[in-house]
Amino acid sequence: ASPTGYWGYLCDGGNYSAPSKYQQNLEQLSATLPEAVASSPSLFHTQAVGSSQDRAYALARCRGDTEADDCKRCLTQAFKDARAVCTFRKGISIYYDTCSLWFAEKIKIHLGDLQSVLRADGPPIPTQCKAFQNDASTLIADVARKASDSSQRHATGEKGCDERACNYTLYTLADCLPGISAAQCQVCLEDLTSTPGLSGRQMGERKATLLCSYRLEPYQFFRDTKGGHTNKTLWIVVVIAGGAVLLAIALLLWWWFLAKHPSAIDSFNKITTNWQGKTIALFLDYDGTLAPKVDNPDEAYMSSEMREVVQELASLCATSVVSGRARDKAENFVMIENLHYAGNHGAEIKLIDETEAYEPAREYVPVINQARERLEEAIKEIKGASIEHKKFGISVHYRCVEKEERELVKKLAKQTIKGFSELTVTKGDKVVEVRPKAEFNKGFAVKYILEQLARKNNWDSSQVVAIFIGDDKTDEDAFKVLRKRVGGLGILVNKKRKWTKASYSLEDPAQVQKFLQMLVNWKKKAEAEV
Numbered sequence: 001a002s003p004t005g006y007w008g009y010l011c012d013g014g015n016y017s018a019p020s021k022y023q024q025n026l027e028q029l030s031a032t033l034p035e036a037v038a039s040s041p042s043l044f045h046t047q048a049v050g051s052s053q054d055r056a057y058a059l060a061r062c063r064g065d066t067e068a069d070d071c072k073r074c075l076t077q078a079f080k081d082a083r084a085v086c087t088f089r090k091g092i093s094i095y096y097d098t099c100s101l102w103f104a105e106k107i108k109i110h111l112g113d114l115q116s117v118l119r120a121d122g123p124p125i126p127t128q129c130k131a132f133q134n135d136a137s138t139l140i141a142d143v144a145r146k147a148s149d150s151s152q153r154h155a156t157g158e159k160g161c162d163e164r165a166c167n168y169t170l171y172t173l174a175d176c177l178p179g180i181s182a183a184q185c186q187v188c189l190e191d192l193t194s195t196p197g198l199s200g201r202q203m204g205e206r207k208a209t210l211l212c213s214y215r216l217e218p219y220q221f222f223r224d225t226k227g228g229h230t231n232k233t234l235w236i237v238v239v240i241a242g243g244a245v246l247l248a249i250a251l252l253l254w255w256w257f258l259a260k261h262p263s264a265i266d267s268f269n270k271i272t273t274n275w276q277g278k279t280i281a282l283f284l285d286y287d288g289t290l291a292p293k294v295d296n297p298d299e300a301y302m303s304s305e306m307r308e309v310v311q312e313l314a315s316l317c318a319t320s321v322v323s324g325r326a327r328d329k330a331e332n333f334v335m336i337e338n339l340h341y342a343g344n345h346g347a348e349i350k351l352i353d354e355t356e357a358y359e360p361a362r363e364y365v366p367v368i369n370q371a372r373e374r375l376e377e378a379i380k381e382i383k384g385a386s387i388e389h390k391k392f393g394i395s396v397h398y399r400c401v402e403k404e405e406r407e408l409v410k411k412l413a414k415q416t417i418k419g420f421s422e423l424t425v426t427k428g429d430k431v432v433e434v435r436p437k438a439e440f441n442k443g444f445a446v447k448y449i450l451e452q453l454a455r456k457n458n459w460d461s462s463q464v465v466a467i468f469i470g471d472d473k474t475d476e477d478a479f480k481v482l483r484k485r486v487g488g489l490g491i492l493v494n495k496k497r498k499w500t501k502a503s504y505s506l507e508d509p510a511q512v513q514k515f516l517q518m519l520v521n522w523k524k525k526a527e528a529e530v
């Protein structure tokens with residue numbers, strides 16, 4: 001570690017000048033944040049200072065077993081070191097044994113965007129300890145799993161080797177930022193531990209990102225809290241603090257989401273700036289996008305106003321519905337002829353002028369039929385659970401199941417499908433989707449339709465704007481494809497979900513209709529101007 005104790009850091013973002021408003025904001029943060037963290041029962045605090053363009057965001061925490069004075073001292077030093085090692089840089093993450101500090105001009109806490117810091121040190125691994133790497137990796141993976149399963153998102157563990165020639169005990173601590181979900185914690189720690197970190201030479205190492213970290217040492221570096229801290233007052237404090245932390249994280253995520261995924265309606269002029277003369281290909285999801293979510297999947301009707309605007313758009317640009325529904329079901333709900341339809345998340349695609357559908361998972365139909373029978377048997381006792389058979393896939397719905405029994409439905413579906421090596425499950429909104437392990441998803445469907453349309457219409461692909469509007473997790477496959485494509489635009493329809501590859505957002509089908517109407521008006525005006 002450095003003379004002042006940090007073991008790793010990352011400089012980020014642009015530079016600020018001195019004196020400047022941003023510098024003042026950082027100074028204010030350094031004067032208040034260490035105390036705020038040290039006096040918070042969870043030893044975690046977030047703060048933002050300044051107005052829009054000079055705003056500085058900071059997030060700081062201390063390890064759970066740190067005394068308040070040590071915590072404050074560590075963070076005060078962290079602000080000083082940050083200025084010394086990343087002079088005039090607007091962003092930094094800096095890590096110490098007992099605390100970590102992050103500040104920046106933008107909130108950047110998308111799991112995929114986080115960079116990790118690694119340090120490998122400690123005594124050399126004795127050459128006779130052949131099992132060291134394996135012991136260390138297994139221990140780290142076990143403790144990481146325990147941390148994401150635990151409500152505190154924190155776990156420790158140890159593992160010893162007492163062979164004659166090789167004697168050691170390894171200690172590990174893994175944790176995530178308090179307040180992040182178990183799933184986010186799991187993904188973060190899996191990312192961190194799956195990439196090779198162990199140097200192969202030293203017995204100790206630590207790795208961290210803003211959201212999670214782990215540390216391995218051949219000595220006990222954390223305080224053993226087994227059997228301690230069980231009094232009632234402490235629990236009350238922890239519960240209240242946990243609530244406050246959750247609220248802070250929710251606010252932080254909301255700021256971040258709005259900054260990163262602005263409303264497609266508010267940004268309409270910006271979005272369409274360079275579209276004049278371009279070919280527009282529009283892709284629309286069905287449930288939650290064109291039609292509001294309802295309890296009974298057979299009653300998810302779209303409004304006639306929505307139908308009118310989609311129909312008008314279809315006459316102005318290539319428009320496709322890309323749904324998780326069976327294709328014929330989606331067609332029956334939408335009831336518009338001049339649309340391309342992809343059903344079953346892309347397992348069946350039919351373009352307007354074609355008589356045959358493209359069906360990349362045709363050979364899986366018999367196994368889907370068998371799985372359907374087993375699934376029906378597995379969930380028959382659970383009130384409210386239902387099966388939607390879609391020829392190339394099955395949806396196991398649990399929207400109408402009592403909250404306490406929903407996990408059971410998911411577990412039963414997953415367990416049943418484990419018996420079918422050709423099938424896999426993905427998650428949707430209150431639904432488990434069973435699909436063939438074949439090469440298709442909504443991303444493939446978008447690519448396939450774009451390729452076919454480009455071939456048939458002699459499109460210059462660099463002049464095509466492809467827009468996908470969708471609300472569900474399975475739409476992320478399409479957002480991912482469009483994010484990588486020049487002229488690609490993903491729009492997420494969701495008020496709650498914050499992790500997405502889409503670039504813009506809309507709140508609900510009513511806003512989708514408004515956005516589509518703006519697109520119709522823009523297209524008509526653009527055509528009149530030619």
Ligand SMILES: O=P(O)(O)OC[C@H]1O[C@H](O[C@H]2O[C@H](CO)[C@@H](O)[C@H](O)[C@H]2O)[C@H](O)[C@@H](O)[C@@H]1O
Pocket residue numbers: 285286287288292293294295296297298300322323324325326388395397398399428429430431433472474
């Ligand atoms: O890709 P989509 O067109 O959005 O289809 C995804 C799934 O949508 C349907 O289920 C969802 O909507 C139902 C009706 O509102 C709702 O009851 C259910 O809880 C949602 O998950 C559809 O039934 C599935 O087959 C689609 O895969």
